[in-house]
Amino acid sequence: QVQLVESGGGLVQAGDSTRLSCVASGFTFSHYFMGWFREAPGKEREFVAHIAGHGLSTHYGDSVMGRFTVSRDNNKNMVFLQMNDLRPEDTAAYYCAAGSGVGSVIESGLYDYWGQGTQVTVSS
16 A cells, blocks of 8 residues: 655754655655645644656745755655754654645645654754
């Protein structure tokens, strides 16, 4: 069955860097674009980053532009989110997601499969 499993979250300090990973199984990974979203307590799910199936096109949310980088390894069925210059407002549960339809990649409804999430907490 389809699985997306995130890892790499934890407690970090403001200004630190960390990298999230997501390993996929159960579908043809390269045929799907991948997204990262985050959800903080009391807030709506927020688009973080998107990467096309071939990896040549990326998009970022305004709040992470210039600090976060999304990448993928289609040989390993993995997508990554490198997060630099972390801020307390980056504290959230981070989810990877896979989609194959047509539409706005910043909309969570476009994605077919979701991971269980990994918590990132940034202390000031």
